[in-house]
Amino acid sequence: MLLLSRDNINQVFTMKDAIEADKVAFRLFSENKTEVPLRTQIVSEKQNGTFLFMPSYAPDLDAAALKIINIFPDNIDKGLASAPAQVLLVDGKTGYVNALLDGVTVTQLRTGAASGVAFDLLGRREAKKGALIGTGGQAATQLEAMICARELESVYVFDQNLERTKAFAAQMTEKLKDYHTKILPASTSDEAISDADLIITVTPATKPVFDGKKVKAGATISCVGSYQPQMQEMDPVILERASKIYFDSEEAVLSESGDILIPLNDGTITKDDFTGDIGDLLLEKISGRENEEEIIVFKTVGIGAQDLVTAQKIYERALEEKIGTEWS
Numbered sequence: 001m002l003l004l005s006r007d008n009i010n011q012v013f014t015m016k017d018a019i020e021a022d023k024v025a026f027r028l029f030s031e032n033k034t035e036v037p038l039r040t041q042i043v044s045e046k047q048n049g050t051f052l053f054m055p056s057y058a059p060d061l062d063a064a065a066l067k068i069i070n071i072f073p074d075n076i077d078k079g080l081a082s083a084p085a086q087v088l089l090v091d092g093k094t095g096y097v098n099a100l101l102d103g104v105t106v107t108q109l110r111t112g113a114a115s116g117v118a119f120d121l122l123g124r125r126e127a128k129k130g131a132l133i134g135t136g137g138q139a140a141t142q143l144e145a146m147i148c149a150r151e152l153e154s155v156y157v158f159d160q161n162l163e164r165t166k167a168f169a170a171q172m173t174e175k176l177k178d179y180h181t182k183i184l185p186a187s188t189s190d191e192a193i194s195d196a197d198l199i200i201t202v203t204p205a206t207k208p209v210f211d212g213k214k215v216k217a218g219a220t221i222s223c224v225g226s227y228q229p230q231m232q233e234m235d236p237v238i239l240e241r242a243s244k245i246y247f248d249s250e251e252a253v254l255s256e257s258g259d260i261l262i263p264l265n266d267g268t269i270t271k272d273d274f275t276g277d278i279g280d281l282l283l284e285k286i287s288g289r290e291n292e293e294e295i296i297v298f299k300t301v302g303i304g305a306q307d308l309v310t311a312q313k314i315y316e317r318a319l320e321e322k323i324g325t326e327w328s
Contacts, residue, residue, distance in 0.1 A: 002099040003325040004318055009105045012317040015141065015148045018113035018310060019120065023282055025110075025309040026117065029249065030279025034058045036304040038255055041228075048074050050228070056304030058312075062092035065308040067103055071227070073136070073204040082137035083107055089311045099315045099324075103307075104137070106314070110306040112141025114248055115222040118298035119149035119198050121281060122246070122289050123220045127197035130155035130181075133189055133209050133233070134202035134225060135168040142200045142224060143172055147181045150198060154182040158192040190214055201225055205233040206258075212237030217293045226259040227301050234299070236263040243294035244275040244287075249303045256301050 028034045035057040042051040049072040057064040069085035076082050085103025090096070119127075127150045132143050135157060143155060157172075159165040162185070169185040176183065186192035189210045193199055196216065202224040203209055212235030215221065221242075223234045239245065239260075247253045253260050263269050276286045278298065289296060318324045 001097050001327050002315065002318060003327050004099055004101045004314065004323070006102045006105045008318060008324050009102060009109075009314055012321050012323050013109065013314050015109065015112065015116065015144045017313065017317075018109040019116040019145065019148065021310045021313045022110055022113040022117050022306055025303070025305040026248065026277070026279035027282050028058055028060065028279075028309070029303060029305045030277050030283055030285075033060050034305040034308070038252060039304070047072065054304040054307060056308040057092065058305065058308055059092065061309070061312055063308060063312045064090040064092055065304065065311050066090070067107070067304065067307045069103055069107055076136050087307055087311045089315055099311070099318075101311050101314060106307060106310055108138055108141040110310040111138050111224065111300075111302055112145035113310075114300045114302070114306065115142055115200055115224060115298070116145030116149045117278060118222050118246065118300075119146060119220055121278065122296045122298065123150055124197050124218050124289070124292055128153045129196045130198040130200075131186075131192040131196035132157045132200050132202070133159070133192060135159040135164055136202065136204075138202050138224065139168065140172060140175070142202050143183070144176055146198055146200060147176065147179045152181050152198070154184060156184050156186040156192040156196070158186040158189045162187060201233045203233045204231060206230055207232060208235035209233045210235055212241060215241070215295060217295060220296045220298070222298045222300065223259050224300055226257045228256060229258050229261050232258040232262050234259040234297070236268045238295065238297060239263055239269045239273065241295050242297045244289075245273055245297045245299070246275050246278045246281065247298070248278060248300040248306075250274060250277055252301050252303055253299050257299060259299055
């Protein structure tokens with residue numbers, strides 16, 4: 001079994017690689033070529049946390065995986081990752097575990113890459129400004145995916161804690177300097193989303209974190225953080241204004257995300273407003289952006305196929321480059 005740490009993964013795998021891996025995952029999922037049971041959730045009210053278990057299997061890849069990821073938002077105040085995780089990659093031919101990967105890194109890459117896929121396929125080609133709301137454990141790769149998908153001039157970042165926002169913007173300016181995008185702190189979400197072409201929300205909020213009326217025509221919004229029925233970071237107004245609404249998996253979103261469940265239940269939207277899964281767009285079964293004025297929403301909760309394909313691609317690259325620690 002090969003042990004792959006964060007440093008090992010970052011040695012062999014880039015955000016561009018992760019975006020391409022997610023495209024493969026979404027295609028396989030929409031072609032019904034993956035077994036991806038809905039993830040098991042166990043909520044810890046005592047610790048304000050959630051334990052998640054995500055299995056997946058892809059016969060075409062001769063691979064299976066199990067990700068154990070635990071969502072503890074309060075970790076950010078302790079200097080810890082808010083979503084600690086590990087991924088077990090299994091040989092589909094023998095049932096043996098091939099690799100144990102740092103699941104935090106896999107999750108960050110594949111979750112960020114989902115927004116990257118949405119922006120690559122649906123974002124305006126001439127996009128210049130981005131907005132990121134949230135600076136938690138998933139924020140760094142969300143930001144990188146945004147500027148990997150489009151050559152933006154600037155991205156404004158907002159978080160409820162202004163000092164944390166400033167520190168995050170400074171850190172990411174240095175980390176992502178090769179992209180030549182200005183990363184700036186915003187004092188309000190209104191300031192962040194003003195004139196933004198691409199918007200990402202990645203928070204554990206239970207009420208909307210931006211004003212949907214102030215989103216510009218032509219914007220593409222990726223909402224990432226809402227993974228439970230009571231969570232709602234997306235302003236329902238944006239769903240009423242949107243021309244198209246895409247999902248990583250409609251079934252998964254409708255089983256988990258308050259971003260869609262709440263406005264669906266109160267009649268703000270109906271299922272007739274849904275466009276479909278992004279994998280079907282990749283397969284050209286449904287249409288994409290049709291003009292520069294359309295507002296487009298992408299809602300993702302994450303599916304096991306992303307973890308499986310990303311882990312498999314990392315493992316293959318690590319074998320090629322002889323990276324990692326063998327454990328037997």
